[in-house]
Amino acid sequence: MESNLTPSSGQDSTTNSQSTRSKIDPAWEHVSEERYANGRKALICLYCKKITKGGGIHRMKQHLAGVKGDIGPCKSVPPDVKFRMENSLQEFVNSKKAAQEAYECRNPYGPNVSQFEGDGAEGEEEVQQMQSPMAANSGKRKKSTVDKYFAPRNTQGAQPSMRSVLAGKEAIWRADMAVGRFFYDACIPTNAVNSFYFKPMLDAISAIGPGYKGPNYHQLRVNLLKDAKKEVQLLVDSYRAIWAKVGCTIMGDGWTDNRQRTLINFLVYCPEGISFVKSVDASDIVKDATNLFQLFDEVIEWVGPLNVVHMVTDNAANYVAAGRLISQKHKHINWSPCAAHCLNLIFKDIGKMDHVAELVRRASKVTIFVYNHVALLSWLIKREGWTEILRPGATRFATTFIALKSLHDHKHDLQALVTSKFFVDSRYSKDYKSQVAVSIILDNRFWNDCLIVMNLMSPLMRLLRIVDCDERPSMGHVYEGMYRVRLGIKKLFNYNKRLYKPYTDIIKQRWDQQLKKSIHSAAYWLNPCFQYDQENFCNKPNVIGGVMDVIDQKVLKGKLETMNEMKLFRDRLGSFGRELAYSSREVLQPDEWWRLHGYSAPHLQKLAILILSQTASSSGCERNWSVFERIHTKRRNRLEHQRLNDLVYVHYNLRLKNRFYNKNRIYDPIDYACIDETDFWVVDDDQPAELDVEELENLLYEEGSIPINEVEGSSSHIDDEDGGDVAIEGLDVENFGFPNAHVQFPYSNFQNE
Structure with missing residues (x-):
């Protein structure tokens, strides 16, 4: 070992001795330091001459103290030196522990993770x-x-x-x-x-970092709320340039909350986004059309009358009267009822028909039968591909027919259950209510009628999703959509007028007497997708009449030029004659198509963009009602009126901004969020079902305004609920709507109780 060490020169010895004397650790008094030829250091115990090449003075101190572990103990060290080294090691441990305790007091949530990235301190x-x-x-x-x-x-x-x-x-x-x-x-x-x-x-x-303490109660309630309102106001102001360029639609809708107050929300729609204006408690003025008109007119003045193309509200009689007053004062503003609301009323009217209501009642008995018996539900869950049976919502009538579709999807699972040995041998097969449900499940006529209803409602479902979608303007699709709905129903019943007329009459009444306006006809005529579909395009006088009405209302200068340019568009002349213009008519949005291909008709181009950039629904209001009601609860009555309005204003606009940016979570007009709210489908008065985990959570915390992630999972049903082009071969449409024949109970051991 000695041959590995080089003797130190006088200069080196002086340097090493000075370095040794400069060490403050007491162990250096009992250790010498030498250096290898390659420059590496070695520490040598003065008592046993043990050489260590690493670990530093701390390891040599352990050697002198006789601590086993990293290095062997020194057998020649004097007792007093060993005692001093033990005390020095203990002091080091105590100081390290005290430093750790002090750090934990300063940082109760632990160290910043970034401090450990790579151990930079070491x-x-x-x-x-x-x-x-x-x-x-x-x-x-x-x-x-x-x-x-x-x-x-x-x-x-x-x-x-x-x-x-x-x-x-x-x-x-x-x-x-x-x-x-x-x-x-x-x-x-x-x-x-x-x-x-x-x-x-x-x-x-x-x-x-850890020094941040967060805002206090006053800051959140006053200062930060004011700052947030300023930020939101900048967002709303950014839309004003869009309103002036392509116009906008004022959306207003009313409802009655649990405290019997009539609330109205006002929003402004444009293709770039929806902005919230205000919410009004209109309980004292809602019954008077004049007062409603004054309220609507205030919103129009705030937006700017020249920026408003269209106003859509509820279709109650007082709103209709107020809409007429708006059109009288502002000649260029078209008023129309909410298309989504009218479609839901069509669902409601069809659902009230005796044979449809009876079908829904029987379907609810099956759902109650499944969900009120844990053992039966457990058996079904084990089936491959099983999914929950959807139940209808309390306010959206379309969900009733979605429930029938969901139940029909489980037809084979339910029939397998009631014919299984497990069920036949169980006590459930002897129960009267279970026997009623079993008779329905085994009734082929019931499933036939469910399938007919699915096909009957699928065109309406498609149209509802089109008019109630925020992703694109829907005005250009309403007229054609209603035509195709009636055509689809006629095809379902093989054009048998006796069979389809009860349903088409309901649709025609709602469409002709409530929904159809000149702006819908004009949007239909200006939509290139329909204009150039020569086989199906409707040339009825009321269509071209609606176009002329809109030109007379909205074109202040250049009416004749606009009418002359209609020929260019209709006959595919000028820029409309390009092959690219024709082939892209079904790919581009109608308003965008006009921006790209309408330059040969500048007057008509401007009008078409104004009309086709609007929405036909006020559903943006409805989806926010519950939030406004919660803000008005007693827990928040300390907020004065202005601060309350600011809170609602900030909340709505932030939600609308996020929903518009996040296309993966677009609101579904079928309203899955309230699907489980109707007890008629899931709870039997005599035998209540237990709440599941999600329902318990919703009871514990009031339903939050942030959409639950699990709701997204229901999107897999969205395409299916439309019914698609379900094959109608083999359906007994001739007898649909007639009373069902008596069905015998399947088990001979049943006794009517």
Whole structure:
């Protein structure tokens, strides 16, 4: 071993001795330091001459204290030296423990994870220890510049050490628990984490660090609310340029809440987005058309009368009268009732027909039969491909027919259940109500009628989704949609007038007497997708008459030029004659098509863009009603009126902004969110069903305004509920609507109780 060490020169000995005397650790008095020929250091115990090549003075101190582990104990050390080394080690442990306790008091949620990315502190300490002898030997020698070619370990993206991973997991758990405790204590719905602003909030807090304390009650209630309103106002103001360019639709709708107040929401629609204006408690004025007109006129003046192309509201008699007054004062503004509301009334009217209502009643008995018996439901869940049976909503009548479609999808599962040995041998087969449900499940006439209703309603479902969609303007599709709905019903009944007339009469009455307006006819005529479909295009006088009415209302200058340009569009002349214009008519949105291909008819182009950029539905109001009602509860009655309006204004516009940007979570007009609210389908008065986990959570926390992620899972039904082009071969449409024959109960051991 001695041959591996080089004797030190006088200068080196002087330097080493000075370095040794400069050490403050008491162990240096009992250790000598030598250096290898290659420059590496070695520590030698003065008592047993043991040489150690690593670990530093701390390891030699363990050697002198007789601590087993990293190094063997010294057998020649004097007792007093050993005692001093033991005390020194204990002091080191105590000081480290005290430092850790002090740090935990300052940082109750653990260390910042970024501190452990690559253990940067240890790396710096090692660099200093390596540089100190070099500095002593070379004086002014600079640090090598090779480091600049390598990323330091504490940079973002560096591979973390095991210690950082373990510390990071604990820190994340502590942070998650802190968030969870806040949610549970304040009774915040857990689906609030799906808010668009939840993660940005956490990112902003973590960027500041552990010193951030958050806003207080007054700041949230006053100062920050004012700042948020200013931000939202900038967003709304950014839409004004769009309103002036392509026009806008004012959407207003009313409803009656649980406290019997009539509330009206006002929103402004344009292709770039929807903005909320205000909510009004109109309980004192709703019955008077003049007062309603004044309320609507205030909103029109706020938006700018020249920017408003269309106004859509509820179709109650008082709203209709107020709409006439609006059209009288503002000649260029067209009023129409909400298309989605009219379609839902059609669903309601058809649902009231005796044979349809009886079919729905029988279907509800089957649903009650399944969901009120845990053992039967458990048997069905084990079936491959089983999904929940959808139940209708309380306010959207279309959901009743979706429930029939969902029940029909489970036909074979239900029939397999009631014919299985498990069910026949069970006590359920002897129950009277179960026998009624079994007779329905085994009745082929019942399933035949369900399939007919599915095909009957599928055209209406498609149209409802078109007119009630925020992703694109819907005005250009209403007229054609109603025509195709009636045509689809006629095809279903093989053009047998006796069979289809009861349904088409309902649609015709709602369409002709309530919904159809000149703006719908004009939008139909200006839509290139329908204009150039020569086989199906409708040339009825009322269509071209609607176009002339709209030109007379909205074209202030250049009426004759606009009418002359209609020939260019109709006959595919000028820019309309391009092959690209014809082939893209079904690909582009109608308003966008006119922007690209309508330059040969500038006057008609401007009018077409105005008309085809509008919506036909006010459903943007309906989807926000529950939020306004909750804000008016007693828990918030300390807010004065202006602050309450600011809160609603900020809330609605933030929600509308996020919904428009997040195309994957577009509102579904079929309203799956309230599908489970109708007890008629799931709860028997004599035998109530147990609540599931989701229902219990909704009772614990009032239904949150943030959409639940699981609702997205129902999107898999969206295409199916339309019914598609379900084959009608083999359907008994001739007897649909006639009383069902008596059905015998299937089991001979049944006794009527």
